[in-house]
Amino acid sequence: MIGALSLLDIAAYRAQRALGSVVLAQVTWLVDGPPDPDRLxxxxxxxxxANQTGRVIVPASVLGGRDHWGPLPAVPAVEVEDDPIDRVDVLDWVDERAQVPITATARPWHLAARPLTGGGHAVTLVVSHALTDGIGLVNALTSLGLPGPGPRTVRRPGPLTGLQEAVTGLPSAVRAAVKAARLARGGGPAPTASPTTSRTRPHTALALIDSAAWHAAAAAQLGSSNALFVSVAAQVAAAIGRVATDGTALLGIPVNERADGDDVTxxxxxxxxxNLPADRIRDVAHVRAELKRILSSREPDASFAAALPLVPYLPSAALRPLAQAALGGAEPVTSASHVGVVPRSLADAPGPAGAVFMNLGMQHPGVTETAExxxxxxxxxxxxxxxxxxxVADRLTDRAEVRSALLAALRAVGAEPRELL
Structure with a gap:
């Protein structure tokens, strides 16, 4: 992978660096039989x-220069652990693997497997979100069997390249700075950070529901799979207290904008x-209608796009409050990502899998407080x-509270899980 990162990707990477955190995407398979080291x-x-995962980020050498893609130095070793764990403890292991260090500049992902005491095994892949989002990762995994790129030798950009980029981009950066100054004079709200917590690792829960039962529950309530999921997410948010003061659930819903064949971005x-009022979070038909409304009427954030040329020129201290605000600011926003149906080639990538799940996570090396x-x-x-x-919140004392909230939400919409971990 050759070339500079897009301004949006530079912003995402440098925001993480400014916070001293690593945002990660994780895929886990529950696979039949023992681990197959050769297949792994x-x-x-x-x-x-693969282009999406066979690369690292080469940071700009000068302020104002752009970060570049470089080749992955080596294939990360696969770790196949010997000690089996009970299936009910899979999430503990998945969470532990999510804390094994990754860095977008050297070792941006790792893969591990562990046997289960009752038979079968778990496989988990942890990837830096600076390399790819969820759909990009799905694409990388579903290209199994396709020829990958040939050997890649890339000359890493030096200081001269960075200086040229800084000079070339300066006019756009100045225009972005002027526009930002005008917005600030207009009395717009200053970025505010989310409430912090002393916890750095999440309390997690996983529900596995038969597809037929899930879609039947959505249809029975005149909804869709996405609307049913958003309703469940909103109910979990309400149950654990991550809502506005009036009880409104605030959902941030990622929308895929990846063009077909784009394995670079x-x-x-x-x-x-x-925003779902407290009395509508269980109304799946209402949620579906609201989703259609906001998706059909959404427009690109012109002010955000206009500010991107300024990002390469900002030191970490200036980026930090903006990055904190991007995580939701002071508002209790819940991220609700519906990936959809993934191809069989992904489901069986490490071996025949009975279930596949994905999650978002963060690593905070040396950090004692994080955003809720x-x-x-x-x-x-x-x-x-x-x-x-x-x-992640101080008000939660253990995983049981999250599991209880998830189970209650699923039962409220008529989607009884086959298994709850």
């Missing part, structure tokens, strides 16, 4: 050859906002809908 190594080799998505957050992700594969919830 083949999967790692494929990921290393790391973060090809936008986020739309859906609630992330919900739904994936359908192998005849099963997997709904993962991860919550």
């Amino acid at each position: 190594r083949a999967l790692a080799d494929h990921l290393a050859a 790391a973060n090809a998505l936008a986020t739309v906002r859906l 957050r609630l992330n919900c992700v739904a994936v359908e594969a192998s005849g099963m809908v997997a709904l993962h919830v991860g919550a």
